[in-house]
């Protein structure tokens with residue numbers, strides 16, 4: 001189906017045919033949901049051994065009684081796990097509570113209220129702003145929006161954020177004090193940043209305001225679906241470029257063990273960690289070390305964690321294949337949509353023709369298939385082209401996903417044809 005070269009008669013014929021198919025589907029009263037990237041119950045069950053694993057032995061390897069208060073940095077064995085995931089020194093890692101998003105919120109708040117490493121607190125600036133590669137993760141944008149930090153869109157490409165745009169913006173505006181990055185299997189496009197992008201990002205610290213920080217949310221660091229994809233190491237690059245203070249890294253076991261009760265990690269330079277801890281110590285006496293110990297006992301070696309991730313991949317891979325096959329079959333020879341082919345992570349995202357995403361989501365909802373709201377992948381919920389839709393294949397069983405995708409591609413076709421008829 002090629003809309004651009006179709007005659008009006010052809011469009012009308014397609015509209016009639018697709019509407020009839022759509023009406024038939026609506027009669028099935030489906031109730032399917034491909035909105036949020038949650039692990040399925042089968043994936044969660046891979047880690048059920050966590051329950052009872054300690055069996056009364058609460059002492060960590062270094063003798064710490066994990067039941068008691070203390071240890072703001074987290075257990076050494078948990079910090080080692082974070083260091084393995086992020087490929088950084090253990091001394092630069094704090095192991096925290098169950099959510100990396102909480103650590104990110106805390107870190108943004110630290111920059112905003114107090115400033116990192118002696119730099120001006122962002123709240124004292126006239127108009128502090130973050131660069132936001134788009135499409136991106138809605139919860140990152142929500143943090144900025146809640147604190148009144150402005151957001152500036154930077155387009156995502158197949159190799160990461162458009163670095164010409166990012167460098168230009170940072171050069172022109174010294175009130176750009178942060179940037180969100182999901183560098184591996186990006187949410188939602190699935191793209192992994194390439195060598196040049198990571199190198200150029202590591203040099204931003206040399207042209208930006210000294211208080212500028214990149215929030216390197218490596219949520220999908222070990223979530224490869226097949227062969228391991230290599231993400232260039234940003235810490236190494238910042239060491240080489242003299243910008244170690246410009247990056248804070250985050251990860252968690254949320255999509256490794258139990259999503260709601262994992263362990264989260266933040267890694268940063270000694271100066272940044274000191275700033276973070278100064279605020280943290282007023283907030284908590286320490287993290288849940290019992291849970292940290294359970295996680296370390298489940299995966300005493302990094303190789304075991306990686307083997308565990310292969311089991312996740314075996315469950316997820318057919319679901320990604322299903323989504324990609326639907327997109328391929330429906331749109332490969334069309335001008336109806338563009339997408340990347342992720343080699344890991346939790347999402348596939350489709351760019352429809354401009355002006356169609358909201359209509360697709362509405363049509364799908366009316367047919368009983370819930371999608372992430374159109375616009376959610378952009379700051380303030382505003383997709384200027386109204387074209388991006390995030391698909392999250394992980395949660396529903398394969399058969400349900402297959403049905404949901406059949407409905408989805410039909411809705412994309414119908415919305416595209418109707419949109420073309422209106423213009």
Ligand SMILES: Cc1ncc(COP(=O)(O)O)c(C=O)c1O
Nearest residue numbers: 099100101137182187219252254
């Ligand atoms: C990019 C990204 N970062 C962070 C999170 C949430 O992580 P956590 O559960 O550790 O708070 C998600 C969850 O979907 C995510 O996609």
